[in-house]
Amino acid sequence: xxxxxxxxxxxxxLAAWQALTWATGVPPYILPDPxxxxxxxxxxxxxxxxxxxxxxxxxxxGLAIGTALGSASALLLAASRRAREWVLPMLVVSQxxxxxxxxxxxxLWLGYGLPxxxxxxxxxxxxxxxxxxxxxxxxxxxxxxELARVMDARPAAILWRIRVPAALPAFASGLRVAxxxxxxxxxxxxxxxxxxxxxxxxxHANARMQTDLLFxxxxxxxxxxxxxxxAVDRLLRRFVAWPSEPLHPI
Amino acid sequence: xxxxDPAPAVHLEVERLAFEGRTLMExxxxxxxAGRTTCLLGPxxxxxxxxxxxVAGLLPGAVRSASDGLPLEGRxxxxxxxxxxxxWLSVEDNLLLGFRLRxxxxxxxxxxxxxxxELLGRVGLAERARALPHQLSGGMRQRAALARTLVEDRxxxxxxxxxxxxxxxxxxxxxxxxxxxxxxxxxxxxxHSPLEALRxxxxxxxxxxxxxxxGPPLRPQGAPPRTADPALLALEARLLEELAGAPRPxxxxxx
Numbered sequence: 001x002x003x004x005x006x007x008x009x010x011x012x013x014l015a016a017w018q019a020l021t022w023a024t025g026v027p028p029y030i031l032p033d034p035x036x037x038x039x040x041x042x043x044x045x046x047x048x049x050x051x052x053x054x055x056x057x058x059x060x061x062g063l064a065i066g067t068a069l070g071s072a073s074a075l076l077l078a079a080s081r082r083a084r085e086w087v088l089p090m091l092v093v094s095q096x097x098x099x100x101x102x103x104x105x106x107x108l109w110l111g112y113g114l115p116x117x118x119x120x121x122x123x124x125x126x127x128x129x130x131x132x133x134x135x136x137x138x139x140x141x142x143x144x145x146e147l148a149r150v151m152d153a154r155p156a157a158i159l160w161r162i163r164v165p166a167a168l169p170a171f172a173s174g175l176r177v178a179x180x181x182x183x184x185x186x187x188x189x190x191x192x193x194x195x196x197x198x199x200x201x202x203x204h205a206n207a208r209m210q211t212d213l214l215f216x217x218x219x220x221x222x223x224x225x226x227x228x229x230x231a232v233d234r235l236l237r238r239f240v241a242w243p244s245e246p247l248h249p250i
Numbered sequence: 251x252x253x254x255d256p257a258p259a260v261h262l263e264v265e266r267l268a269f270e271g272r273t274l275m276e277x278x279x280x281x282x283x284a285g286r287t288t289c290l291l292g293p294x295x296x297x298x299x300x301x302x303x304x305v306a307g308l309l310p311g312a313v314r315s316a317s318d319g320l321p322l323e324g325r326x327x328x329x330x331x332x333x334x335x336x337x338w339l340s341v342e343d344n345l346l347l348g349f350r351l352r353x354x355x356x357x358x359x360x361x362x363x364x365x366x367x368e369l370l371g372r373v374g375l376a377e378r379a380r381a382l383p384h385q386l387s388g389g390m391r392q393r394a395a396l397a398r399t400l401v402e403d404r405x406x407x408x409x410x411x412x413x414x415x416x417x418x419x420x421x422x423x424x425x426x427x428x429x430x431x432x433x434x435x436x437x438x439x440x441x442h443s444p445l446e447a448l449r450x451x452x453x454x455x456x457x458x459x460x461x462x463x464x465g466p467p468l469r470p471q472g473a474p475p476r477t478a479d480p481a482l483l484a485l486e487a488r489l490l491e492e493l494a495g496a497p498r499p500x501x502x503x504x505x
Contacts (some may be wrong), residue, residue, distance in 0.1 A: 141334075143330055143332060143334045144334055144336065146303075146306075146308050146328070146330075147328060147330070147334045147347075148347075148351050149307075149308060150306050150307075150308065150326055150327070150328040150408075151347065151348035151351050151352065151402065152323065152324050152348075152351075152352055153348075153351030153352065154351070154352075154353070157350070157351045157352070157353065158351070161347075161350055161351055162336070162351075165336070165338050166336075168338070240338075241382075242337035242338050242382060242384060243337060243384050
């Protein structure tokens with residue numbers, strides 16, 4: 001039953017949608033019924049798929065670069081007191097800036113192509129990854145560090161063999177958030193200015209009253225986002241397979 | 251299990267140690283006899299763990315020396331109240347943590363691994379070498395922590411209430427095991443249990459007062475681990491009285 005539940009929920013929502021369009025007689029350019037969207041999805045797959053590939057590339061590149069930059073920043077902040085004193089306040093203040101407001105600027109600076117969208121996704125991903133990982137690095141149970149010191153560990157060994165693995169559950173939380181918000185960054189970037197991608201296709205379809213195509217693109221985007229989140233979650237469960245809290249209070 | 255290097259006596263002097271303006275210790279001297287187990291008792295908050303951390307070199311503020319004149323660094327192993335097993339490492343890899351942290355490789359690491367396997371057998375965990383810590387019971391984890399302390403094969407061993415989180419029966423068995431495996435090392439065992447101190451200690455010291463002072467050494471008869479016979483239990487009762495605030499002079503006369 002629990003396996004069937006998502007399917008049943010999806011079917012129920014589709015049925016409600018279909019019923020709504022029948023009952024209200026709303027014209028298809030306002031709200032197309034599910035069958036029409038399915039036909040658009042099937043019939044225009046050759047149009048949708050290349051755009052989906054563009055968006056997927058933007059999301060994955062953004063996720064990879066954002067995660068790499070975020071992890072590196074968290075490690076730098078954890079390892080250097082000076083970095084904490086100088087960089088941390090800037091990082092916090094930078095979050096007061098709405099990232100979406102930067103999108104037009106990024107397009108102006110980096111052009112209509114891939115780089116501005118990747119940059120947008122990176123900007124969105126960077127902070128949750130940095131904050132979560134750095135927080136994890138700061139919260140290493142003191143007992144583990146003391147044990148390592150009595151064992152004559154070098155500071156680098158304490159960082160790589162104790163503090164980093166101990167912070168992985170927190171890092172994993174950050175990465176899950178990043179996987180969930182990465183598509184937003186890419187789509188917003190595409191809306192501001194682009195010549196391909198699902199966001200571009202949606203705007204294009206919207207302007208031409210091809211609402212069924214818009215919904216079909218949206219559906220593909222949702223599938224991609226769900227798949228990304230699921231893949232990241234599976235990967236993290238596999239590699240961070242221990243309880244995130246110490247077994248005993250330390 | 252004898253240590254590879256002979257265990258020295260350890261001498262510690264605290265001139266003055268204050269915390270937030272309050273003097274914790276002043277003019278305190280602690281001597282740990284070579285190859286013997288010294289048990290440290292005292293009311294909670296008196297500074298037993300602080301004293302142990304001073305010996306471990308985890309806290310500044312004390313002068314430490316060994317009877318053989320060699321530095322103490324690299325000769326101390328530490329076991330805490332919680333097992334401190336790293337949850338992402340298997341039991342065997344937890345035992346080898348010290349070697350990994352020191353960057354030991356090759357033949358030396360292989361020897362350490364053999365020793366770790368032997369010790370896992372001694373503490374009854376040979377079958378669980380590949381298990382992760384959260385798959386073990388509390389008693390098993392503390393046995394693994396004991397084995398990790400011994401894999402280090404260091405002549406001086408500091409134990410901070412290592413068995414206090416365990417149930418009475420598991421604790422009793424682990425005390426026997428620890429006494430057997432820690433023989434011939436210089437051991438400082440901090441405990442809040444007079445019975446544990448009397449079972450395991452060649453010398454029992456009481457830390458009390460403000461600023462904290464060490465009472466004279468109490469030396470129960472016979473070699474540890476002692477069985478909890480009526481004589482030992484009577485001694486436990488007296489120690490409890492003393493710790494609960496009864497007049498001090500009775501203690502020296504007991505031994």
